[in-house]
Amino acid sequence: MIEFQNIEKGFFGVKVLKGVSFAVKPGQTVGIVGENGAGKSTLMNILGGNLPPDSGHMLLGGKPYAPKSPRDAERARVAFIHQELNLFGNLSIAENIFIQNFPRRRTWSPFVAGPQIEERTRRLLAEVQLNRSPATPVEQLSAGEQQLVEIAKALALDAQLIIFDEPTTSLTSRETERLFAIMARLRERGIAMLYISHSLGHVQQLCDEIVVLRDGQVVGTGSKETLPLERMISLMVGREITQLFPRRETRPAPEIALEVKSVSQPGVARNISFQLRRGEVLGLSGLMGSGRSELARILFGLDPCASGEIVLNGESLAGLSPRERIRRGLAFLTEDRRAEGLCLEAAIADNITMVSLPQYSRGWTRAVDRNACRSVVAKMREAVGLTASARDEQPVKTLSGGNQQKVVLAKWLLNQPKVFILDEPTRGIDVGAKHEVYRLINELAGHGAGVLMISSELEELTGMCDRILVMRRGEIRDEIRPDEFDRERILRAALHDGSLV
Amino acid sequence: MLKRLFLSDYLVLWLCVVYFIALIPFTPGFASWSNLQTILAYLLPLLVVALGLTLVLIIGGIDLSVTSTIALASVVGGKIMSSEAGWLAGSAVAVPVGIAAMLLVGVMMGVVNGFAVTQCRIPAFIATLTTMMFVSGLAIWFTQSQKIGGLPAGFVALGQKLWLATAIAAGATWLAHYVLARTLFGRWLYAIGHNSRAALVSGIPVQRVAFAAYVLAGLFAGLSSILFTAGLETGNPEMARDNLLDVAGAVVIGGTSLYGGKGRIIGTVFGVLFLALVDNSLNLLGLNFYTVTMVKGGVILGAALLDALRNKLLIS
Numbered sequence: 001m002i003e004f005q006n007i008e009k010g011f012f013g014v015k016v017l018k019g020v021s022f023a024v025k026p027g028q029t030v031g032i033v034g035e036n037g038a039g040k041s042t043l044m045n046i047l048g049g050n051l052p053p054d055s056g057h058m059l060l061g062g063k064p065y066a067p068k069s070p071r072d073a074e075r076a077r078v079a080f081i082h083q084e085l086n087l088f089g090n091l092s093i094a095e096n097i098f099i100q101n102f103p104r105r106r107t108w109s110p111f112v113a114g115p116q117i118e119e120r121t122r123r124l125l126a127e128v129q130l131n132r133s134p135a136t137p138v139e140q141l142s143a144g145e146q147q148l149v150e151i152a153k154a155l156a157l158d159a160q161l162i163i164f165d166e167p168t169t170s171l172t173s174r175e176t177e178r179l180f181a182i183m184a185r186l187r188e189r190g191i192a193m194l195y196i197s198h199s200l201g202h203v204q205q206l207c208d209e210i211v212v213l214r215d216g217q218v219v220g221t222g223s224k225e226t227l228p229l230e231r232m233i234s235l236m237v238g239r240e241i242t243q244l245f246p247r248r249e250t251r252p253a254p255e256i257a258l259e260v261k262s263v264s265q266p267g268v269a270r271n272i273s274f275q276l277r278r279g280e281v282l283g284l285s286g287l288m289g290s291g292r293s294e295l296a297r298i299l300f301g302l303d304p305c306a307s308g309e310i311v312l313n314g315e316s317l318a319g320l321s322p323r324e325r326i327r328r329g330l331a332f333l334t335e336d337r338r339a340e341g342l343c344l345e346a347a348i349a350d351n352i353t354m355v356s357l358p359q360y361s362r363g364w365t366r367a368v369d370r371n372a373c374r375s376v377v378a379k380m381r382e383a384v385g386l387t388a389s390a391r392d393e394q395p396v397k398t399l400s401g402g403n404q405q406k407v408v409l410a411k412w413l414l415n416q417p418k419v420f421i422l423d424e425p426t427r428g429i430d431v432g433a434k435h436e437v438y439r440l441i442n443e444l445a446g447h448g449a450g451v452l453m454i455s456s457e458l459e460e461l462t463g464m465c466d467r468i469l470v471m472r473r474g475e476i477r478d479e480i481r482p483d484e485f486d487r488e489r490i491l492r493a494a495l496h497d498g499s500l501v
Numbered sequence: 502m503l504k505r506l507f508l509s510d511y512l513v514l515w516l517c518v519v520y521f522i523a524l525i526p527f528t529p530g531f532a533s534w535s536n537l538q539t540i541l542a543y544l545l546p547l548l549v550v551a552l553g554l555t556l557v558l559i560i561g562g563i564d565l566s567v568t569s570t571i572a573l574a575s576v577v578g579g580k581i582m583s584s585e586a587g588w589l590a591g592s593a594v595a596v597p598v599g600i601a602a603m604l605l606v607g608v609m610m611g612v613v614n615g616f617a618v619t620q621c622r623i624p625a626f627i628a629t630l631t632t633m634m635f636v637s638g639l640a641i642w643f644t645q646s647q648k649i650g651g652l653p654a655g656f657v658a659l660g661q662k663l664w665l666a667t668a669i670a671a672g673a674t675w676l677a678h679y680v681l682a683r684t685l686f687g688r689w690l691y692a693i694g695h696n697s698r699a700a701l702v703s704g705i706p707v708q709r710v711a712f713a714a715y716v717l718a719g720l721f722a723g724l725s726s727i728l729f730t731a732g733l734e735t736g737n738p739e740m741a742r743d744n745l746l747d748v749a750g751a752v753v754i755g756g757t758s759l760y761g762g763k764g765r766i767i768g769t770v771f772g773v774l775f776l777a778l779v780d781n782s783l784n785l786l787g788l789n790f791y792t793v794t795m796v797k798g799g800v801i802l803g804a805a806l807l808d809a810l811r812n813k814l815l816i817s
Contacts, residue, residue, distance in 0.1 A: 322702065323704040342696070344695070346762065354692055354699075368683060368685055
């Protein structure tokens with residue numbers, strides 16, 4: 001269906017793709033895995049017409065294929081389902097599906113054919129098993145339902161090739177299963193699919209063939225039988241990762257770093273109480289919308305809380321702004337690093353010093369001590385293992401996701417936090433960077449800080465935490481100690497037993 | 502070589518040089534000493550107001566009221582100092598009080614804008630548009646549309662003695678540059694312009710910093726009004742009326758982004774210089790006001806296109 005022949009691409013003189021070749025047959029689902037920066041996004045941008053290759057060719061259905069714009073890709077019936085969904089929240093499902101090319105009553109007419117659109121939308125929604133009226137505004141849909149709309153949009157184009165880029169990151173496990181069922185049906189219809197994901201388990205489950213990219217090259221291809229999980233990981237990383245979760249040598253201290261006393265906020269959190277000790281890594285599990293991230297925002301002072309008390313190292317934080325909480329040793333890595341974690345257009349160095357800059361400004365004019373900043377940035381880059389190829393002045397947006405996350409960590413670690421709240425610290429980053437993040441969390445706990453770690457990945461929580469709290473509907477439903485760590489028990493507490501599931 | 506020049510930070514300065522040299526043969530008296538002085542006298546007050554606007558644009562805001570503030574400060578200063586009808590006519594403290602009052606008018610306008618934008622959460626465009634309208638009207642009502650003459654010699658010297666005006670503007674420029682490039686406050690302005698939510702989460706006092714940026718814009722407008730008023734020897738309720746978009750255009754030509762996060766004072770200096778050269782040369786060519794405006798629009802568009810092309814090249 002699609003064949004890549006020796007695709008090469010470089011930016012700023014750095015080769016990102018070094019002769020990538022592989023092919024996808026009609027009706028085949030091919031998984032592409034690789035660390036961030038391995039070249040997956042660049043390859044997909046070339047396929048989608050966003051970037052031209054420096055050299056090499058693509059064949060689509062046996063014919064040369066060289067899209068100059070996303071529009072060209074669409075005309076060639078190549079559709080993308082992006083990680084960040086590209087729908088217009090204020091428009092209806094039908095409008096979103098036909099936004100590029102509304103069916104008209106006559107070809108020359110400016111008036112769109114309302115009934116025809118509705119009818120076609122209805123049929124498409126039935127195909128993806130989304131039981132909603134075509135007139136529903138997209139913002140009223142859940143993330144999973146929006147994804148189905150994206151797929152319906154691809155079907156409306158009569159796509160012969162659909163690319164899924166990290167489609168499951170914002171889906172619940174039920175929605176994920178539904179997505180996979182629909183993908184299976186698409187395969188039966190002969191549609192070829194490319195599936196890009198860091199969830200290696202999903203890739204194994206779904207794909208007929210797996211392509212492993214590393215440093216812009218195909219380092220391995222095979223089926224799920226010939227490429228078991230460990231083999232995939234070691235190919236991706238280029239070395240054996242014996243243990244994904246590094247061992248922490250230190251134990252939690254008896255002193256309490258953060259105490260939360262019956263914090264409540266209507267509709268968000270109900271009577272939340274827990275203690276976080278120094279040197280402890282406390283996990284917070286729960287489904288999307290269970291109130292995990294909302295609780296973190298309350299603790300950090302970004303959102304209000306109606307009642308209850310938050311005590312940091314013996315001092316109440318009532319009424320303090322995030323700024324004052326940071327000064328007292330709180331740190332918060334947000335779930336969405338692009339929107340709230342980083343200034344993407346700003347330099348790496350400026351992002352790293354963003355929190356601690358007042359400590360490096362002198363005199364009554366608060367002039368920034370640039371030498372001190374430079375040396376401290378160098379120190380932090382080393383500490384978090386940021387890629388050496390990036391210059392300090394380079395905008396953060398040029399970094400891969402994993403390296404961007406390291407910049408966020410560096411920014412907070414520089415302030416030597418006493419309590420660090422991490423909301424999905426490894427979302428969308430590759431195995432190598434994950435390992436590094438885990439190492440940094442252990443190191444921080446080893447220095448006596450308390451860590452509150454929110455995550456949707458159970459393996460991560462069970463691998464890293466001293467205790468796990470499970471939230472559902474704004475309440476803590478269960479507390480699980482290390483000797484009782486049990487996936488099933490966590491899921492049960494998160495999902496409730498029976499009726500709702 | 503040509504590409505290096507094109508991508509240089511000093512591109513606008515080179516454009517000024519090229520424009521200047523290219524127009525000398527066609528424009529009688531363009532390069533004469535007295536004309537260069539005219540150009541300088543024209544650009545100094547514009548430069549000072551552009552400095553404040555640069556700060557506000559860097560946080561991703563806008564201040565449309567700066568030129569109205571100049572007009573209001575101008576008539577307030579005139580009313581205080583004028584020897585004909587001034588409240589402090591002939592008094593020894595008239596000039597210092599007048600100057601202080603003009604700066605205060607600027608600060609007050611900044612406070613109003615800053616409060617409206619950061620506390621009431623009114624979009625900066627609307628907030629400053631309404632203050633612009635209100636203040637323009639207020640200045641005219643205040644003087645019943647009369648110009649105020651008879652300003653004391655000590656005050657007029659600030660604008661008429663070119664070295665003095667230059668020293669004031671240079672001092673203001675250096676100050677703005679220092680604040681922006683060297684201080685914590687300056688770094689915070691950029692951070693807010695890049696991503697104000699990330700800045701807030703990082704513990705930057707976003708509202709206070711943004712408020713201060715508007716106050717500074719007002720202060721610079723007040724200072725600019727002193728240069729304008731002294732230079733023209735009149736308190737005029739329509740002072741700088743036609744300069745708002747010129748100034749904004751100059752700042753943007755100088756490389757400051759309307760989306761925030763980008764911009765430098767040196768760029769603003771070049772942008773204002775470019776604008777002054779274009780304006781002066783077109784006047785010397787004997788074009789009427791409307792033609793000048795049209796050509797100026799075209800030139801600014803050209804500069805903007807060039808900048809867009811340059812950014813595209815910088816990325817690839």
